[in-house]
Amino acid sequence: MNIGIIGLGNMGRALYDLFLEEGHELFVGCPHEKDIATFQTRDNADVVDHSDILFIATKPYKVEEVMEEISPKVEGQIIVSMAAGVSLKRLQKMAPTEKIIRILPNTPIAVGRGVIAYTPGYDMSEEEKASFEDLLKGAGEIIEVDEKDLDIVTALTGATPAFVAMAIEGFVDGACACGMKRELAYAMAAKAVAGTCDLMTEKGLHPGQLKDGVTSPAGATIEGVMVLESMAMRYAFAQSIIKTVEKGKNL
Structure with missing residues (x-):
């Protein structure tokens, strides 16, 4: 063609x-x-x-x-x-x-x-x-x-690579602070995020199921989850989408 x-x-x-x-x-x-x-x-x-x-x-x-x-x-x-x-x-x-x-x-x-x-x-x-x-x-x-959903798509698929990349940067900064070499941390964090997404889509799992599957009672992961909850992480991500949609409508 x-x-x-x-x-x-x-x-x-x-x-x-x-x-x-x-x-x-x-x-x-x-x-x-x-x-x-x-x-x-x-x-x-x-x-x-x-x-x-x-x-x-x-x-x-x-x-x-x-x-x-x-x-x-x-x-x-x-x-x-x-x-x-x-x-x-x-x-x-x-x-x-x-x-x-x-x-x-x-x-x-x-x-x-x-x-x-x-x-x-x-x-x-x-x-x-x-x-x-x-x-x-x-x-x-x-x-x-439907066209009415395209402004949402702009945020949900177009902007989320930036948001996910920022999250990976944060994960790696934390690993680096704990003593891991940054290059290795980036490779491992990116693979972990990609694998989690594949697991969710291929198994048809709800994100909550993925979280619950790795948060043992009184374990290490739930400590990190509680830190993110205390900082309103999910609300922040939701607002990032809402504000991106609003801006997209006025380009």
Whole structure:
């Protein structure tokens, strides 16, 4: 498939690498030279000429400018917007095509363990949906959601890698304070977090079950749990999502 990508930041580059590995023809529009082996240009309209599907991977505030630039060249291509906070209604006003899809990926797509939520802006057939999901399946889980939930997805899957990374930093600081080398602590903490998530999803366990499974009466783990409870850890995480959603709605 001929795939255009406008914008080559973290998300755009992750999709570029995925599509390149899968053998697609790629055409990239980017204002700066990037270390890529395929067609690239500073003129985004040139990308449209070569593409069957076009991914807009710019910052939200740049979307309208990009749409104005490419509109004269759009002739039936599917446009996929990755911009948080830019609604389908706004996109449909900007673009000269009804074939618009919103997606919200997260950074783990770079290792094939990500989540991509998508909302079609037109009446996609089941065959079209299956084809679109197949195109992106190498990135991880592909899930169709109602647009009203996309702002929540921005926080729940898009921002949580940052929050989890902060938690891992804290765990490692504690291990380091107790005498463990930082490099070893990072490796072990990351594996422990990843394994816990796999255990939860693969066994269908509630997070409370995972916690209870390792908190023996009067044991060491319950001591740490009580410290986190005293600091309102769960409330802090909940607020991090709520505030991220609120900000996302106003981008």
